[in-house]
Structure formats: structure tokens, C-alpha cells
Amino acid sequence: MIWFFRGTFILAWRDLKSYLHGAGFYVIAAFFSAIIGWAYISRLFDFIRMSGQMAQMGRSDNMNLHSTVMMSLMAQVHLILFFAIPFITMWLLAEEKRTRSFDLLMTSPLSSTQIVIAKIMAGFGAALVLVLISLVYPFFTSLISDVQWAPLFTSYLGLLLLMATYVAIGVFSSSLTQSSILACFMAFVLSLSLWFVAWAGNVVEGMTAQNIVHHISVANHFSQFSKGVVETKGIVFHLSLIFLFGFLTQRVIEVARWR
Amino acid sequence: MVDSSLRRSSQETSSPYMIEIKNLTKWYGAIHAVKDINFHVHRGEVVGFLGPNGAGKSTTMKIITGYMAPSEGEVRVAGYDVFENPLEVKRHIGYLPETPPLYADMYVRDYLSFAAKLKGVVGSSVCSKVDLALEKAGLEDVQKRLIQNLSKGYKQRVGLAQALVSEPELLILDEPTVGLDPKQVAEIRHLIQRLKGHHTIVLSTHILPEVQATCERIVIINKGQIVAEDSLEKLQERVHGARHFLLRVRRPSEGFVSQLNSVAGVERVESLGSSYELVTDGSGECPSLVAQVAIASGGGLLELRAMDLDLEQIFLKLTSQGGER
Numbered sequence: 001m002i003w004f005f006r007g008t009f010i011l012a013w014r015d016l017k018s019y020l021h022g023a024g025f026y027v028i029a030a031f032f033s034a035i036i037g038w039a040y041i042s043r044l045f046d047f048i049r050m051s052g053q054m055a056q057m058g059r060s061d062n063m064n065l066h067s068t069v070m071m072s073l074m075a076q077v078h079l080i081l082f083f084a085i086p087f088i089t090m091w092l093l094a095e096e097k098r099t100r101s102f103d104l105l106m107t108s109p110l111s112s113t114q115i116v117i118a119k120i121m122a123g124f125g126a127a128l129v130l131v132l133i134s135l136v137y138p139f140f141t142s143l144i145s146d147v148q149w150a151p152l153f154t155s156y157l158g159l160l161l162l163m164a165t166y167v168a169i170g171v172f173s174s175s176l177t178q179s180s181i182l183a184c185f186m187a188f189v190l191s192l193s194l195w196f197v198a199w200a201g202n203v204v205e206g207m208t209a210q211n212i213v214h215h216i217s218v219a220n221h222f223s224q225f226s227k228g229v230v231e232t233k234g235i236v237f238h239l240s241l242i243f244l245f246g247f248l249t250q251r252v253i254e255v256a257r258w259r
Numbered sequence: 260m261v262d263s264s265l266r267r268s269s270q271e272t273s274s275p276y277m278i279e280i281k282n283l284t285k286w287y288g289a290i291h292a293v294k295d296i297n298f299h300v301h302r303g304e305v306v307g308f309l310g311p312n313g314a315g316k317s318t319t320m321k322i323i324t325g326y327m328a329p330s331e332g333e334v335r336v337a338g339y340d341v342f343e344n345p346l347e348v349k350r351h352i353g354y355l356p357e358t359p360p361l362y363a364d365m366y367v368r369d370y371l372s373f374a375a376k377l378k379g380v381v382g383s384s385v386c387s388k389v390d391l392a393l394e395k396a397g398l399e400d401v402q403k404r405l406i407q408n409l410s411k412g413y414k415q416r417v418g419l420a421q422a423l424v425s426e427p428e429l430l431i432l433d434e435p436t437v438g439l440d441p442k443q444v445a446e447i448r449h450l451i452q453r454l455k456g457h458h459t460i461v462l463s464t465h466i467l468p469e470v471q472a473t474c475e476r477i478v479i480i481n482k483g484q485i486v487a488e489d490s491l492e493k494l495q496e497r498v499h500g501a502r503h504f505l506l507r508v509r510r511p512s513e514g515f516v517s518q519l520n521s522v523a524g525v526e527r528v529e530s531l532g533s534s535y536e537l538v539t540d541g542s543g544e545c546p547s548l549v550a551q552v553a554i555a556s557g558g559g560l561l562e563l564r565a566m567d568l569d570l571e572q573i574f575l576k577l578t579s580q581g582g583e584r
Binding site: 011 | 346
């Protein structure tokens, strides 16, 4: 049992360090910071100007920093990570298979479950670094204004669950091929298909169908989290997706033994 | 913890063999890569796995390491079934695949310490074991370099150090010298020589002198089957049947060949210019009788020696005979 956690951690730590030693991750992080920084500042200045105008008209109580600025920040962070995570996760298994370093993992006393968990942890760790960067903006805003930390916290919780889901999808895609680019593309298509389901909610007819789509829609769960509502079904939904893709990856690795 | 180590030691002592393979068969789809192989490797033995490319060497080795599952049959390493207890088996094995499993973006030292930890080495012994592996593989000078900047020979040595670092009982080396220049080949061979006695070693190759230089026992495999399995001397004897001798004289006299043919025990004489190849029935008297005849003929005896077939000839003979054992 101790070995299960230690072995997993050793592998995850190596992969995470490999991200932090490579130039690719810093390129992604730099793009991420630049876009988020620009978007946040322009949104914040818009808000300040508008609330000034509103105050002159005597209606300042309608303005809400969280729903205007923070939720927009969330949407930006999410959008960029949606594109960035496939680039982060594409290496995790595809590159190992291409360079044959995967042989080392397969002949070490690690189970395929440990390998999958480690890979998801490493990808999530790298995405977490980016998410932490985005926390800089609310932090500095809190120095000049009142930030509502509670809904911000639940928004981040929702965001992290969504990130972990994308990472699990990315690791699964990476397990299917030796080509990182193909893995990236597949991860992107699979993540996008989650949102197609969400958009289908507007098209389907009938109460039951709409209910089903509503439950499996990432958009719906994410909007609940960003409103400050933590629903068990939202958490369970994301955890089951992560489990599903983790399980599929584990199967893919196991199957390689039998071919 | 104590319980499991006790159980391990009792299981280990129960089996005299490091590797036991029974009726091992592997299919890749419709291709029959390994056909019903049986063999044992004793503890501390150095066994050479020899065969042409595509004979099933790598497949068999991958199955022993638990990397791949067999289609049929049973493989036990240190008393553990590879299929039922793969993690325990992997703790006993250091494996160098055909392509060394390296991370190009790591430093040599970091990579080895990662490999050691992955094999379950803990705490302060990681550092000392990494030092030992660096020393054994002659990598002290490059330990702070990135693996991607190393030459092929050094990469191979890093791969070998990776297999050694956890000090496993069993080393499995798949073509450890392939693609290296002659000096590097000699170095790797020398290293394997030094590892003898510390580990049970199974190494595969299609380069014959390598086995000749390092192995105590040779398993020749062709088209997924074991064609021969013995020590080098016994293999030579078996392929020869009768003993061969080479005779060289200064001035062969007229009728020398018929004189030789009349010696008791000589079955056949082939003339190779000033030297002769004699096929005898292997009796002990024969060489001295031949020497007497050569001296008596006045031709001037220069050389009389037993001709050993080298491994290459044995190999060709056995692999062209097909599945005969």
C-alpha cells in the first residue's frame, strides 16, 4: 500500500519536473499570462468606468465585481486551458512510447493503475501551476476593492474539476498513439465533444432528453460552480468522467501486454 | 513488511532455478513467434541467447521481464510466476531492452536515481547504489550531463547502469552491444565479464563472439524454437561428432594422403594445399599415430592441432538443420 503511493508519486514527480525543466511549458505559461493579464485588466477598467457612470446615475448597487469581472476571468482561464491542456498532456504517454522509455515503466514494479494515476497527477500539476498564476489577479484586486472570495473559491473548484477532466482525456488520447501531435488533436476533439453535448441541450426536444443533457452538460455544472453553488452531482459527474478516462487508459496500457 | 520478506526468502530457497520456462508459446496475431520453449537458468549462471534476427529472442526476454504476457505456458522467475505475481518478479529483474529506455531531458545521475527509486530502492541507499552503478558502468565523468547529449555508446552504458542500479538478482540484456563501435563493444563485454558471479545474467545477441566471450551456457533459438542448449565445448563436440585435426607439413611427399588415410582411426583426409584436414573417430591414439607418420614421411611436421569449429559454424550448422535438437 505504501509502495502504491510512493511509486505513483515518484513517477508523477519526474513528469512534473520534466515539464518545469522544459521550454515548452514556459511558452504556454507566458502566452497564458499575457492573454489573461490583458483580458483581466481591460475587463476591470471597463467595470470601473461603468460603475462610475452607474454611480453618477445613482444605481451603483446593481454592479457586481464577481459576476462581471471574476466570471469573465474564469471564462478566459477556462478557454485558454481548454487549448493548453492537450498540449500539456500530449507528451505524457505518446512520447514515452516513442522514445521507448515506456519500457522502463513497464518493467518496473509499477502497476498500470499507478502509471495512469501518476500521469494524470503530473498533467494536473502542470495545469494547476497555470491556474495558480491566474489567482494573481483577484489577489491584487482585493488590495483595492472587496473581492467575494466564497463564490471565487467555488468557481476555482469547478474550474479545477474541469481541468482534471481535460487532463484525464488528454492522458487517454496520449495512450492511444506514439505521435504527440495526434494525441493533442484527439484530446482536443474529445474535450470539445463534451461541450457539444452541452450545446445539444438547446436542440433536443422532450423533458427527459433535456434533463439527461442537462445532467451530462459540463457547461451547466461549470455555471453552477461559478455562481457559488457546490452541487454533489457536479462533483460526482466530473469525478466519474476522470475515472472513466483513467480506466480506459489503464485498459489501453494493459492491452499492450497481450498483443 | 517482515512477513512478506520472510515469505519471499522461503519461496526463493524452494527453487534452485532463477528462471524456469515451461511450454512457453507466443502468438502475435497469426504469427507464431515462440513455439513451445522449455528451459531453465540456474542461479548465478551466465546464459547466452543466440539466434538470427526475428528468431523470438526479444519476445522471450520481454515475457520473462513481465513486459508481455505469454499466449500459453508458464514462466517463473526466482520462484514467482510472472503472470500471477508480476510486480514481485519485476523487483528481481534489471532489464536492458534493445533500445535503452532513457529520458533524453534528464541528467545521467538524476535518471539513475529515478530508476533506482522506481525499482523500490529507498532512502539513503539510493545515493550509494547510484554511485556504484555509475562506477560499474564507467559513467562517473558524465554523471552531470544531459542524456540527450551523450554518444550512443554512453547511452547504452546508461541503459546498462539503469538495469544494474537496484542490484537485481537477474539481469536481462537484450543485444547490449548492438550498434556500438568495436572499442565500445569490448568495454561492454568487459563490463559483463565483471558482473559475472554477482548476478544471474541472460543476454541475447546475434553476434557470436560475444557469447563465446562471456557465456557459460548457450541457448540457440531459431524460428521460435530452441535448436540447441549447452556449453560451448559440448556444442562443438556435438556438431563435430568425430574430432577434426589440422596437419601442416613443410614438403608433402608423394602419396602422403594415402599414408595418412591408412592410419588407424583416420576416417577422411582433405588436402588444403600444404595442410590437411583430418577427420578422425576421436580415439586418443590417433593424433600421435598421425604425427609419427608425418615425421616418418620426411616432409617436416610444422603443425598438428585439434580444429574447433567456432560458434559461427556451429550456429550455421544448427540453424540450417532446422528444428532438430
